[in-house]
Amino acid sequence: MSLCQSLAIIHPNTVTWPGDDEFVAEKEDYFSRQQSDLCPICSYRPFNETQLSYAVTCAREHPLCPIAIKSGGHASFAGASNTAKGIVQVGAGNRWSNVYKELEKVNLTVAGGRTGSLGVGGFTLGGGISYFSGLYGLACDNVGNYRVVLANGSLVDANLETHPDLYWALRGGGSNFAIVTRFDMCGIPLTYMWGGLRNYTKEWISTIVNIYVELGLRSPSEPSTSQITTLFYRDDEYTATVHLTNTNSEPSPLLVDTGLAKVPYTSDTYAVTRHSQLAQDLTDGQPDGLRQTYWTATYLLDRALAHFIHQVFEEETTALGPLDGLEARCIMQTFAKNILRPMTSNGGNALPIAGGNQPVMILNPAFRWQQASDDLKVMQANQNLFVRVKHYARERGLDVEFLYMPYASGFQNVFATYGQRNLDRLREVSRTYDPDGFFQRQTPGYFKLNGRVGF
Numbered sequence: 001m002s003l004c005q006s007l008a009i010i011h012p013n014t015v016t017w018p019g020d021d022e023f024v025a026e027k028e029d030y031f032s033r034q035q036s037d038l039c040p041i042c043s044y045r046p047f048n049e050t051q052l053s054y055a056v057t058c059a060r061e062h063p064l065c066p067i068a069i070k071s072g073g074h075a076s077f078a079g080a081s082n083t084a085k086g087i088v089q090v091g092a093g094n095r096w097s098n099v100y101k102e103l104e105k106v107n108l109t110v111a112g113g114r115t116g117s118l119g120v121g122g123f124t125l126g127g128g129i130s131y132f133s134g135l136y137g138l139a140c141d142n143v144g145n146y147r148v149v150l151a152n153g154s155l156v157d158a159n160l161e162t163h164p165d166l167y168w169a170l171r172g173g174g175s176n177f178a179i180v181t182r183f184d185m186c187g188i189p190l191t192y193m194w195g196g197l198r199n200y201t202k203e204w205i206s207t208i209v210n211i212y213v214e215l216g217l218r219s220p221s222e223p224s225t226s227q228i229t230t231l232f233y234r235d236d237e238y239t240a241t242v243h244l245t246n247t248n249s250e251p252s253p254l255l256v257d258t259g260l261a262k263v264p265y266t267s268d269t270y271a272v273t274r275h276s277q278l279a280q281d282l283t284d285g286q287p288d289g290l291r292q293t294y295w296t297a298t299y300l301l302d303r304a305l306a307h308f309i310h311q312v313f314e315e316e317t318t319a320l321g322p323l324d325g326l327e328a329r330c331i332m333q334t335f336a337k338n339i340l341r342p343m344t345s346n347g348g349n350a351l352p353i354a355g356g357n358q359p360v361m362i363l364n365p366a367f368r369w370q371q372a373s374d375d376l377k378v379m380q381a382n383q384n385l386f387v388r389v390k391h392y393a394r395e396r397g398l399d400v401e402f403l404y405m406p407y408a409s410g411f412q413n414v415f416a417t418y419g420q421r422n423l424d425r426l427r428e429v430s431r432t433y434d435p436d437g438f439f440q441r442q443t444p445g446y447f448k449l450n451g452r453v454g455f
Contacts (some may be wrong), residue, residue, distance in 0.1 A: 004042035004286050007044050008057055008422055010054065011054070030111065032230065049147070051182060052312070053149045056153050056438075059438075059442060067204075067385065086187040086450050087145075087184050088110050088186070090110065090120055091181070092119075092183065094120045096117075097279050099120065103187070104275065107189060107191050108188065111131075111133065113128065114278070115279060116276065117286065121175075123266075127406060128140055129333065131195070132338075133226065135224060136342055137249065138172075138351075140171040140206075143184065145159040145183075146158040146170050146180050147168070147182035148181065155181075159231060160346060160347055165400045165425075165428075166197070166429055168348065168425075169350060170427040172349040172351045174446060175446050176366075190247070192249040193246065193247055193275055195270065196243070197243040198242055198265040199267045204240065204256075205240045209306050211242070216336060219334060219338060220338040223338045225252040225253075227243065228241075229332045230331045230332070232327070236322070237265075238314060245278065245447075251367070290325065290368040290370065291366050291369050293409060294408065294414065295364070295366075298362055298363070299363065300358055300398045301334055301358075301361045303395065305393060305398055308392050320378070324370040327367070331365070332363060350418065351402070352402055361433065383411075395423050401417045414447040426449055
C-alpha cells in the first residue's frame, strides 16, 4: 500500500489527490511556476503534531518515496517546497500576513518577513530579514524555542536549555534536521510604523545607488530604519525604487540625512501605516504564477562595487532582448554591525557572518518571465552577472563567501559558504538527530548539507 493511501486511511480528510479541487488549489498556491508545474502523488495536510509525527514515521518506511515540506511555497525553484518582549507562538504553516493581522489585535508584532505571502517556516529556518533586524537581528535570532518533529517521529522542544545543539542548527541551517511545527518568538509592542516606497526614473539611478551605500553605512546610527533598494528592467525601461521603513511611527531621519528627500520621484507611498499593510504592499508587487529565479551573493559594502553591479545589470538585461513578460530586478540590501552583532546572542546562529564588524551588501537579482523556452537565456544572464561581479569584487578584496539561503538559486551551493567549522557542526547535529539521513535523503528539494538541491 502506498504512503499516500496509508495516510488517507489512518487520517481521513488529510489527503488530497490530483483532480481534487483542494489539490489543484494547493498545487497552484506557489510563488513560482516551476514549483506549481510539479505534480506530487498526493498532498497531505495534518491537523496536528501527532498526525505529522505519524506521517514522518510512515515516510521512513517508504525510503524510495521523496517528500517535500511546504510552508508558504515562496522558494523560486522546482522541488524546494513541493514534493520586554512576550512570547508569541507562531505555527510553521502560517504566512506572515496572517500572523501580523492577528497580532495587531493586541498591538504586537514579531520580527518576521517583510512580504506577507512568505511562509513562516522556510523564511525563519534560513535566517529571515525583517523590518526589525537593525534592532534585534534576523528572525531566527528572535526564536526562543522550536517545537519540532524529529526523523524518528518524536516531538521535542529545542531551545537553549533543551537540545541546544539542535536549537543552534535550526537558526539558519534550513530544513535539514527536523520538521518545525511551531516557532516561539519574541513579541514586539507595535501599533503603527512608517514606511513605503518611492519610484525613480533612470536619470536618478546613479544617485540612488550612492544613497543606497550611504543608508547602509549610516544604519547603525538609526537601527529602527531599514531599506530595500531595487533596480528594475521592464518593457525596455530602467527604473529604481527605495523601500524605506522606520519601526517608529515617524519618517526615518535618514530620509533627510542621506539626501534621499531631495531626489525627484515619480510616485510615493511613504506613510504611517500598519505592519500588515506594508507586508501586503510587497505581496501585491510579487505576483504568483510566473517563472521565477532568485540568486544571491555577499560583498563588503563599497560604493564603486555598487555602481559596477548597476552597470553589469543593465548590460546583461539589455543583452537578453525582449522576452515575454520579463521583469528583472536587482535588489540590494545591507547587513551592518547592528544586524550582525545580535546574530551571536542566545547561543548564536549558524550563519558565518554572525558578529562581523564590517557592513556587507546582500545582492539579490530576481527575474520573472512567462515562457519556459526562455529559461536558459535568463539563467545565463544571471550567471554572467555573478561571474563578472565576483571577479571584480575578488580583485578588490570585497568578496564575502556567504550565500543567504532564502535568496539563493537552486544552482548555488549554500552550505559550502558556511565555513568548515559551521558546516562540520551542522553535520554533527544532523548525525545526532537524524542518524539515518532521512531529511538528507527523502526531502531532497531544498538546500542539503552535502551540496546543492537534489532536483
